[in-house]
Amino acid sequence: MPKLAHISHSIALPEGASASIDGDVVTISKDGQSLSREFRHHKVEVRTGEGALEVFTNLPRRSDKALAGTWAAHLRNMARGVDEGFEYRLKAVFSHFPMSLKVDGNQFTINNLFGEKVPRVAALPWSPAEVEVRVENKTDVVVKGADREKVGQTAANIERACKIKKRDRRVFQDGIYIVSKGA
DSSP states (O other): OOOOSEEEEEEEOOTTOEEEEETTEEEEEETTEEEEEEOOOSSEEEEEOSSEEEEEEESOOHHHHHHHHHHHHHHHHHHHHHHTOEEEEEEEEOSSSOOEEEEETTEEEEEOGGGOSSOEEEEOOSOTTTEEEEEETTTEEEEEESOHHHHHHHHHHHHHHTOOOSSOTTTOOOEEEEEEEEO
């Protein structure tokens, strides 16, 4: 396999967004909202250009090439997050016992799942300013935020809190499930 001279990924910033690099930390900000992330590697670097960021590596090996692509994907997600944000939608499904959902500060409470007396609790590890969780129409849950990883982890925490054990999943389908992932 021929060795490439260099790998360069260009990430366009949305209109009105700015990027700054302070050492290994890249910050993308727009309209008072900003996301920061550390990118540290001895062969792969992030550079700023005119309205864009560039992930660059010289004489890459396979692992360097893969890392450059991963960093480019992270930077694209950060740029899209400060511009549009990310939104995950979840749906509560129940057949006999109506469950009730409630957001209490930094925890999400599910009451009456399968008629259980003890409520199930999902951790919401980030502040409402970072990740907003709200219940609509008693069965729909909307998780919104700028950081894709935090929004996805919050939705996964809610989904995982309803996991049913020692039952056939094909028959006992009650729970909260991710319905859509989008902007």
